[in-house]
Amino acid sequence: xxxxxxxxxxxxxxxxxxxxxxxxxxxxxxxxxxxxxxxxxxxxxxxxxxxxxxxxxxxxxxxxxxxxxxxxxxxxxxxxxxxxxxxxxxxxxxxxxxxxxxxxxxxxxxxxxxxxxxxxxxxxxxxxxxxxxxxxxxxxx
Amino acid sequence: xxxxxxxxxxxxxxxxxxxxxxxxxxxxxxxxxxxxxxxxxxxxxxxxxxxxxxxxxxxxxxxxxxxxxxxxxxxxxxxxxxxxxxxxxxxxxxxxxxxxxxxxxxxxxxxxxxxxxxxxx
Numbered sequence: 001x002x003x004x005x006x007x008x009x010x011x012x013x014x015x016x017x018x019x020x021x022x023x024x025x026x027x028x029x030x031x032x033x034x035x036x037x038x039x040x041x042x043x044x045x046x047x048x049x050x051x052x053x054x055x056x057x058x059x060x061x062x063x064x065x066x067x068x069x070x071x072x073x074x075x076x077x078x079x080x081x082x083x084x085x086x087x088x089x090x091x092x093x094x095x096x097x098x099x100x101x102x103x104x105x106x107x108x109x110x111x112x113x114x115x116x117x118x119x120x121x122x123x124x125x126x127x128x129x130x131x132x133x134x135x136x137x138x139x140x141x
Numbered sequence: 142x143x144x145x146x147x148x149x150x151x152x153x154x155x156x157x158x159x160x161x162x163x164x165x166x167x168x169x170x171x172x173x174x175x176x177x178x179x180x181x182x183x184x185x186x187x188x189x190x191x192x193x194x195x196x197x198x199x200x201x202x203x204x205x206x207x208x209x210x211x212x213x214x215x216x217x218x219x220x221x222x223x224x225x226x227x228x229x230x231x232x233x234x235x236x237x238x239x240x241x242x243x244x245x246x247x248x249x250x251x252x253x254x255x256x257x258x259x260x261x262x
Contacts, residue, residue, distance in 0.1 A: 003220070006221060007220070007221060007223075007224045008224070010221045010222075010224050010225040010228070011224040011225060011227060011228040012228060013225055013228060014224065014225035014226060014227065014228020014229040014230075014231070014232060015228040015229070015231050015232035015235070016228075016232060017169075017192075017225070017228070017229050017232055018228065018229040018230065018231065018232020018233035018234070018235070018236060019188075019232045019233075019235060019236050019244065019247060020169075020173065020188060020244060020247050020248050020251065021169050021172075021173045021187060021188025021189065021190075021191040021192055021244075022169030022170055022173065022191070022195075022251075023168075023169055023192075023195050023199060024225055024228075024229070026170075026251075026255070028221065028225065031221070032217070032221070036217070038214070038217075041212050042212050042213075042214060044206075044212075045203065045206035045207065045210070045212035045213045045214075046212075046213050046214045046215075046217055046218040046221075047218075048199050048202045048203035048206060048213070049199075049203040049207070049213050049215065049218040049219075049222070050218050050221055050222040050225055051195060051199040051203075052195075052196055052199035052200040052203055053218075053219075053222040053225075053226060054222060054225045054226055054228075054229050055192045055193075055195040055196045055199060056196050057226045057229050057230060058189075058192040058229040058232075058233055059189065059192040059193040059195075059196055061229070061230055061233040061234070062185070062188065062189030062192055062193075062233055063189065063193075065185070065189070065233070065237055067185040067186050067188065067189030067190075068186075068189040068190055068192075068193050069182075069186060069189075069190045070190075070193060072150055072176075072180075072190055072194075073190045073191075073193035073194040074193075074194075074197075075147065075150040075151070075154065076150055076153050076154040076157065076168075076172060076190075076194040077154065077193075077194045077195075077196075077197035077198055078154065078197075079150070079151045079153075079154030079155050079158070080154040080155070080157050080158035080161070080168060080194070080197075080198045080201075081158060081201065082154070082155050082158060083154060083155035083156060083157060083158020083159040083160075083161070083162065084158040084159070084161055084162040084202070085158075085162070086155065086158070086159045086162070087158060087159035087160065087161060087162025087163040088162040088163075090159070090162075090163060091162065091163050099163055100259040100260060101259070101260060103160065103163070103256075103259050104255075104256035104257070104259040104260045105256075107170075107252040107253070107255050107256040107259070108252070108253065108256045110174040110175075110178065110249075110252055111248075111249040111250075111252035111253045111256070112249075113174070113178050114174055114177065114178070114245045114246075114248055114249040114252070115245075115246070115249045117177070117178075117242075117245055118242045118245045118246050118249065
């Protein structure tokens with residue numbers, strides 16, 4: 001029963017991942033720790049495997065919609081191991097509380113910038129006319 | 142590709158990796174807003190490109206955790222990944238039918254939630 005519920009929660013995680021382009025770990029990890037009594041480390045590690053599989057499917061679907069820049073994705077992925085190393089070393093040098101507050105501030109700043117963009121009058125949204133439907137030959141929708 | 146663009150992408154990759162190493166969060170939380178804010182990517186292109194980058198990052202991290210530390214429960218991961226993969230097909234399909242600014246709005250709410258969780262959790 002708990003496994004069925006965890007599968008349902010992970011389906012939701014996948015939907016959220018598809019909507020906003022994240023792997024879904026934010027949802028997968030608590031599904032395993034809370035519903036299946038997994039330890040935090042095992043849940044985080046297993047979540048990474050799930051994220052990789054889910055991201056393959058997500059990237060494949062987004063590619064079919066024409067929404068992937070593979071060159072940029074490759075460069076981001078290629079440089080990330082350097083960051084992982086920096087992150088692991090930093091985590092052992094700076095108190096965790098300071099790191100969490102620092103990340104929270106960065107997250108709030110990015111949220112502010114995104115919200116500013118959302119409410120800007122000239123937000124680029126090139127596909128909206130497609131959804132509204134093509135014009136007929138006389139120019140009426 | 143000009144040098145400034147390469148350095149900016151390097152910054153995104155390094156930041157995504159660093160946050161993964163620090164907090165165990167997925168790189169997407171960092172990659173998507175940075176692509177939108179630094180490169181003026183549209184939301185759909187940012188999310189698709191983020192997912193493609195995450196594939197390599199997560200596989201590497203999972204291989205390290207599984208290979209060196211034996212922390213990955215492969216059977217459970219596969220069982221839970223199947224419904225999640227169905228979910229992401231649905232999620233990407235929905236994303237094509239909503240305004241791009243709705244994606245930014247959902248992401249901003251997620252970031253605010255993550256910020257509170259970081260401080261209070």
